[in-house]
Amino acid sequence: MRNRFRRIRTIGHFTGSFLQVVGALILLPVATVILYWGKRGDGRLTLLAFVLPAALSAVLGTALRRWCRPAQLDMTGSMLLCAVAWIAASAFGALPFVLGLGASYLDAYFEAMSGFTTTGITVFSGLDGMARSIILWRAITQWVGGIGILSFFLAIVFRGGGAHHMFGAESHKISSGRPAPGLFNTLKILWAIYGSFTVASAVTLALEGMSPFDSICHSLTALSTGGFSPYDSSIEYYRLSGHPNYRLIEYTVAFFMMLGGINFLIHYRVLTGDIRALWDNTESRHWWGLLALFIVLIMVDSLHKAGFFAALSVRSPSANMVELERTFRLSVFQVISVITTTGFGTKDIGSDFFPALSKQLFLVMMVIGGCVGSTGGGLKVMRVAMLGKLIRREVFRLRVSKKASTDLVVDGQIVPSDEIHRVAGLFFCWIALLVVGGMVTAVFSPHGAWASLSGMFSALGNIGPCYISVQDMIGIHPVVKVTYIFGMLAGRLEILPVLLLFSRRAWA
Numbered sequence: 001m002r003n004r005f006r007r008i009r010t011i012g013h014f015t016g017s018f019l020q021v022v023g024a025l026i027l028l029p030v031a032t033v034i035l036y037w038g039k040r041g042d043g044r045l046t047l048l049a050f051v052l053p054a055a056l057s058a059v060l061g062t063a064l065r066r067w068c069r070p071a072q073l074d075m076t077g078s079m080l081l082c083a084v085a086w087i088a089a090s091a092f093g094a095l096p097f098v099l100g101l102g103a104s105y106l107d108a109y110f111e112a113m114s115g116f117t118t119t120g121i122t123v124f125s126g127l128d129g130m131a132r133s134i135i136l137w138r139a140i141t142q143w144v145g146g147i148g149i150l151s152f153f154l155a156i157v158f159r160g161g162g163a164h165h166m167f168g169a170e171s172h173k174i175s176s177g178r179p180a181p182g183l184f185n186t187l188k189i190l191w192a193i194y195g196s197f198t199v200a201s202a203v204t205l206a207l208e209g210m211s212p213f214d215s216i217c218h219s220l221t222a223l224s225t226g227g228f229s230p231y232d233s234s235i236e237y238y239r240l241s242g243h244p245n246y247r248l249i250e251y252t253v254a255f256f257m258m259l260g261g262i263n264f265l266i267h268y269r270v271l272t273g274d275i276r277a278l279w280d281n282t283e284s285r286h287w288w289g290l291l292a293l294f295i296v297l298i299m300v301d302s303l304h305k306a307g308f309f310a311a312l313s314v315r316s317p318s319a320n321m322v323e324l325e326r327t328f329r330l331s332v333f334q335v336i337s338v339i340t341t342t343g344f345g346t347k348d349i350g351s352d353f354f355p356a357l358s359k360q361l362f363l364v365m366m367v368i369g370g371c372v373g374s375t376g377g378g379l380k381v382m383r384v385a386m387l388g389k390l391i392r393r394e395v396f397r398l399r400v401s402k403k404a405s406t407d408l409v410v411d412g413q414i415v416p417s418d419e420i421h422r423v424a425g426l427f428f429c430w431i432a433l434l435v436v437g438g439m440v441t442a443v444f445s446p447h448g449a450w451a452s453l454s455g456m457f458s459a460l461g462n463i464g465p466c467y468i469s470v471q472d473m474i475g476i477h478p479v480v481k482v483t484y485i486f487g488m489l490a491g492r493l494e495i496l497p498v499l500l501l502f503s504r505r506a507w508a
Contacts, residue, residue, distance in 0.1 A: 008507055009068040011081050016064025018085050022092050023057035026050055028140055029096075029133040041131035049100030050133065057092040076506050079497035086489055089116050093141055097124075100134050106478055113485050115141030117492035118375060120227030120343030120464025121484065123474045127232050132213060138228045139220040145492070146224025146260065146375040147194050151187055193267050194375075198223050201256040208245045208252060210238075222253050225260040225375045227343025227464045234345050235333070247329060253344060254333045261340030261370035262287065281411050283371055283382040290381065291335065294365060298358050299331040305355040339365040341377040343464025359467070363454060366461040367430070377462030377491055379430060383423050386410060390420065429495045433460055437483050444477035455480070459487035 030050050036042040073081065090112040097108035107123045114121045115138055127135065201219035206212055214230055221228045231237035235253055238246035259267070266284060269277035279285055303309060308323055315323075334354075337344045349362050369378010386408070393406050408415040437456025441447060447455070451467040458466035468476070490498045500506045 006071050007077050007080070010071045010073060010077055011084060012064050012068035013070040014073070014081055015084055015088060016061040016066075016068065019057045019061030019064065019088060019092065022089050023054040023061060025140065025144060026054040026057060026092065026096065026137075029137045032133040032136050033131075036132050039132075040129060042133050046096075046100045046131050046133045049096045049098075050137070052099065053092050053095035056095070076500065079500050080506060083489070083493060083497040083501050086113075086116060086493065093137075096134065096137055100131060106481060107474075110481050110485055111138070112141060113488050114464075115226065115228065116145040117462050117488045118142050118145045118224050118226040118341075118377065119459060119462040119488045119491070120221075121458055121466070121473065121488070122228065122464075122470060123481070125232060125470055125474060127230055128237075130230075132230075135217060135230045136213075139217040139226075142224045142226025142228055143198065143220035146226065147190055147264075151190070189268060190264055193264055193271065194223065197256065197259055197267075201252070204252055205249065208248050209243060210249065218253060219256070222256045222342065222344065223260045223375065225257060225340045225342040225370065225377070227337070227345075229344065232470070236345070250329055250333050254336045257336050257340050257342045257344065258291075260342070261336070261374050261376040263371040263373035265373050266371075282385055286385045287371055287381050290339065290368065294335045294339065294361060295328075295331050297361060298335055298354075299327055301355045301358045301361075302327050302331060302353075334362075335365065338362050338463065338465070339368060339376075339378075340370045340374070341366065341461050341463035345465055348469070349465045349467070359450075362465075363457055366454075366457045366463050369461060369463075379427065382410075383426070386415065386420070386423055387427060390424075426495060429490075429499075430460065433487060433490060433495070437487050440483045441476075441480050444479045445472075447472070455484065456487055459484040460491040462488060462491045 027050060030047065033042045033047045033050065090109055093112035093116060094105060094108035097103045097111055098105055101108075101124070103111070103124070110121075110123050113119070120142070124130070198219050201223055202215045205215035205218055210218070217228075217230050218235075220226075227234075229235065229237070233240055235250055238249050243249065263283065266277045277284070279288065303323075306323070306327070308320075308327070312320060334345065334349065336342070338349065349359065354362075367379055368384050369380055370376020372380045372382045389408055389410065393408060397406055408420060434453065434456050437459065438449070438453040441452035441455045442449065445452065445468075447468060454466040455468050455473075458464060486498070
């Protein structure tokens with residue numbers, strides 16, 4: 001009888017260790033509280049908003065470690081722990097929002113889950129005047145969630161058996177291979193690249209005239225493809241405020257978002273001198289092709305709506321060049337922001353600024369997402385490419401013979417049938433959750449079919465922007481918020497670990 005609960009005790013023990021790390025993370029904004037004491041709401045209240053949840057997380061974590069005896073984790077246990085870790089991190093990560101802002105726990109949990117899953121949907125407004133420690137905490141949740149909370153946990157404290165299963169449970173972070181022998185060597189390399197790019201982003205933005213605080217926050221959320229910004233108007237704030245380098249800032253943020261959407265093993269190969277890594281594999285070629293295609297389509301669609309082509313011969317060449325640069329910059333920024341599932345915006349994708357075709361293309365980009373092994377969400381470019389090859393294979397078999405040898409080959413290697421079934425299963429689950437989430441939104445809100453679907457697209461794709469405005473999202477029905485919380489978690493963990501939570505046998 002005791003052995004039946006071994007997996008539960010093991011998960012409880014490692015969850016305790018994990019909560020101790022979460023407690024330490026929650027203390028990070030305390031330095032900001034001290035630095036900005038008495039300014040923009042930082043002071044005794046925000047200090048307690050971080051110290052009390054950190055202490056609670058550490059105490060509960062210590063208790064779980066002592067009460068629960070560990071055993072070696074298998075893949076099932078690791079997947080359960082992965083799901084529990086995200087739920088627990090969001091549960092304690094929400095408390096600073098409750099204590100520091102007076103937010104309801106549901107809204108605070110929604111914001112924390114959106115942060116840790118790098119989704120970027122927000123139910124908070126008035127960011128421009130919010131305490132800077134709270135703003136920094138939002139950014140930290142996304143940065144830690146970018147590569148993966150469990151990979152961060154493993155890199156810092158975990159040395160037990162089954163570590164490779166735990167890292168593998170974060171799905172696409174390990175499925176694309178390893179840059180070096182040994183799990184912890186891989187972790188060191190991934191986090192070194194991630195940290196270096198973050199520092200490079202912060203320094204670059206600071207040199208372009210961003211305040212040090214803004215540059216840190218935007219670097220944490222751009223590379224993690226999270227999208228939380230210190231301002232309600234996001235990156236558009238710099239244009240609206242008359243910043244002299246707002247164009248350069250937009251290009252810089254777009255560049256680092258793009259880096260976050262690329263497989264980090266590609267970064268490793270490029271940094272070690274193998275420049276061919278940028279185009280010598282199926283996913284990379286599809287990635288660059290999709291970026292170029294969507295940028296051109298959005299740009300042409302936007303120019304057509306603005307009447308650019310009709311007025312081309314009337315306006316001066318300099319005016320035409322200004323309009324071309326503006327449309328190109330906005331198209332590049334929006335496409336990279338959406339396809340990497342970052343969610344930064346210079347424009348609201350549901351606004352009338354974008355034509356109907358562009359809005360539908362944004363939904364397609366949400367589904368595709370970034371590359372395998374990136375910080376981006378979505379189905380992933382590689383899986384979309386595999387589904388395309390699978391369709392072509394079935395058409396070929398109908399034309400020739402079903403007995404013909406038609407193995408699915410990607411980059412010179414035969415894809416195992418188990419992986420094909422897994423991709424097909426994930427795609428089916430995606431469609432099913434999108435339909436259910438869209439229906440729930442339509443029933444419990446006044447929004448139409450497209451807006452309702454876009455909300456679940458946003459949650460499940462871990463992207464943020466949708467056709468529902470922030471103000472509408474703040475006041476949306478609690479049932480819809482709970483549905484989106486589930487969707488964000490399912491999208492970040494690629495559904496299977498979340499579904500495993502509801503299996504009684506998995507816990508035995």
